[in-house]
Amino acid sequence: MDWSYTIWIPLLPLIGFLIIGFVGRKLPYPVPGLIGTTGIFGALVLSYITAYRYFFVANTAGSFEPIKGVEMLWMTFSDKLHFNMGVLLDPISVMMLVVVTTVSFLVHLYSIGYMKGDPGFGRFFTFLSLFTFSMLGLVVATNLFQIYFFWELVGVSSYLLIGFYYEKPSAILASKKAFIVTRFADFFFLIGILVISYYTGTFDFLTLNGMSESTLASVGSASFMGMSVLALGLTLAFIGGAGKSAMFPLHIWLPDAMEGPTPVSALIHAATMVVAGVFLVARLFPMYYHVDGGSVLHIIAFVGATSSLIAAIIATTQMDIKRVLAFSTMSQIGYMMLALGVSGYEGHHGLGYTASMFHLFTHAFFKSLLFLGAGSIIHAVHSNYMTKMGGLRKYMPITHITFLLAALAIAGIPPFAGFFSKDAILDAAYMHNKIYFWIGWFVAGLTAFYMFRLYFRIFWYEDREYHHTPHESPLTMTLPLMILAVLSVVAGFVFFYFLPFGTYITPTGEEFHMHIDYFLAGISVLVGIVGIVIAWIMYFKKNDKAEKVAKAFGAFYKWTYNKFYIDEIYMFVTKKIMFGIISAGWMWFDTYIVDGSMNLIGNTTVKTSHALKKIQSGKLQDYVYGVVLGVVALAVIFIYIWTR
Amino acid sequence: MIQGIGVTDFFIISTLMFFMGVYGFITRKNLITILIAIELILNAVAINFVIINKYLYPEGLHGQIFSIFIIAVAAAEVAIAIAIVIDFYRTHKSVSVEEGEMMKY
Secondary structure, three states, rough: OOOHHHHHHHHHHHHHHHHHHEEEEOOOHHHHHHHHHHHHHHHHHHHHHHHHHHHHHOOOOEEEOOEEEEEEEEOOOOOEEEEEEEEEEEEHHHHHHHHHHHHHHHHHHHHHHOOOOOHHHHHHHHHHHHHHHHHHHHHHOHHHHHHHHHHHHHHHHHHHHOOOOOOOHHHHHHHHHHHHHHHHHEEEHHHHHHHHHHOOOOOOOHHHOOOOHHHHHHHOOEEEOEEEEHHHHHHHHHHHHHHHOOOOOOOOHHHHHHHHHHHHHHHHHHOOOOHHHHHHHHHOOOHHHHHHHHHHHHHHHHHHHHHHHHHHHHHHHOEEEEHHHHHHHHHHHHHHHHHHHOOOOHHHHHHHHHHHHHHHHHHHHHHHHHHHHHHHHHHHHHOOOOOOOOOOOHHHHHHHHHHHHHHHHHHHOOOHHHHHHHHHHHHHHHHHHHHHHHHHHHHHHHHHHHHHHHHHHHEOOOOOOOOOOOOOOOHHHHHHHHHHHHHHHHHHHHHHOOHHHHHHHEEEEEEEOOOOHHHHHHHHHHHHHHHHHHHHHOOOOOOHHHHHHHHHHHHHHHHHHHHHHHHHHHHHHHHHHHHHHHHHHHHHHHHHHHHHHHHHHHHHHHHHHHHHHHOOOOOHHHHHHHHHHHHHHHHHHHHHHHHO | OOOOOOOHHHHHHHHHHHHHHHHHHHHHOOOOHHHHHHHHHHHHHHHHHHHHHHOOOOOHHHHHHHHHHHEEEHHHHHHHHHHHHHHHHHHHHEEEHHHHHOOOO
16 A cells, blocks of 8 residues: 555645745734644645554554555665654554644644734744644654654744743743753653664664564663663653653643643643653553563653652642643643553553553543633633632533533543543553552542532632623634534543454554453542542532631642642752852853953954054045055065065 | 157156156045046156157057057046046035045944
8 A cells, every 4th residue: 555645744734834934924814824724634634544544444454563654764874874754654653643633733723713813823823833743743753763853843842832922931931941841851862762772773663663572682781770771771761751741750841831822732731742752652662561571661650650649639739720731631641651651562461551542542632622621711711810710601601511521531430531541541550550550540539629620610619700701712712622522522432432442552563352340440430520529519619618628738738739849949959059069160160261261362352453443544545655655665675686 | 769868868757757646646635636646647657658669669559559548548537536526525515535534444
């Protein structure tokens, strides 16, 4: 089968980016939006065609082999060192194509309404198209170099979009923070890539994943600090993934990234870019599983579980609705990481991997729906703080219903999407390690609680007076909400019963049968309902129970409200210790020796030139005088030479 | 060949003319005077061409043709220079060369 057309999936948004960026930015509303949306719509259609052909036409034998749709040489340095670019089609990349193009298309559509009247309308769509191109390039990467290349591109576009409102100092700070933190993590990723490719001699994912346990053990036989080098390389790569996916303790950028426009939060910081870390681990999963007997996976599971717990606890206390959603995202990505970390490889043991991808898939829909709903609310109320909201259900019926559906989905209530994927994750955790299961179970309860706290606080709680009566958003904004709401409702059982994920997306490519463990499902739904009921008691009607509970927790509440002071710890470490103590000597050297010598050269030049410029007097006769003197001098010299 | 006058006498004349021109060029402030000084320099050179042709290479005509060239070029140059001077006068209300020092550092 011919797959060469798949190159157009990332290229169409790139063309959109170039057109809007170079000629379309000043075009009147809504032309730049339409150009961007058209480009991504083309990519969407091609992705769906690819998914259909890949899953239902090309691979009918029940096993899904990776296919290289396109592969070309990008740069050659020597015979051994050359970089390729291409399109790799395998179950997870095809699934990611569908997720990214779907969410991106709906977010583009939504943004046409949301960004109306913004002076940066064209600029917004330029960056959004750039991001979509980068993300699509990332998911179809055929090798470590290509994934790193696009990894940095999504980082840049995320930076540009977080800092979109560049008049606001807080947005600038947030964009810098996001860029520096993720870049710091990417540095480890780069070292990881170098280590892995140095020892295995290849960048190619198929070659890397195709290596058997014994091959990996022999090529990575060197050891470093008690780990084999390949395990070290994979751990470093995971640190890069953890930075992008906002895992504890590199999560500090994600809540601040909410300074960007809300559609950006929905697309980048909920559905696509932040799951790049999960995708990276899944992409190299056979390697993670085989190197050192899967020791790196233990780290991943631990980090995932910790992040999901910490984020869920913080989310229960935040007052900014977008920050609640940001911490919720971090918590759900922690779930995905946990699922990958506890996953086995063959057959039904690969459930964790499948569950992780399944949760990534469903989460993309309901979390972007929550963010877009939040955007719709912010659009109407002009505030991010839930204290400024309440009783909105009467004013915004569509947003209300879609938000409720998404909240039910994330709370894991059957038959909504989140139930199936979360149940699969808990199932996988239970098979591996009971402690992880109970952490996941507790987080499920917390998730239901904070999500319904948000829901009740925004849409019920009290009937308050608004300065401007809030109104429902226009159709370009509510249509994506409705589509995503439908997906959030059906994505779970359709992909559990009719097109089961276990058939299509597994570590080995061989299908296995997914089923529900009714005991585990029962207790996780139970804890979800308990969370919802507590939220209902505390926030359904205006009362002071929430304050009382906060008081009862005392210092712990204060800690949590301040996000466990992790930002402050970072500030202390960077400002006081690194800048203040460690680099003070270098600072002195840099200021006085390096800068000093350069300033000396510069100042000398300036002073000399000030003196010399007097020569250019502008007076014609001075110049002629110079010429005559020169001629006389030359004449004397020549006469002296010739008459000697 | 002119009887009774040697080639040296002509050279003395043309040298005097040349350096008078150079001196005038450097010291005068009036643009018209400077133009006259330039004419002196050109004509000194033209005399040299003719005299060297006549006394040293009488069989040829190169020097005389060159002096004709110089006369033609000088005419053209004067036309342009006068135009510049007139324009200069319009903008600066003066023909003093010291006014024309805008193009300095």
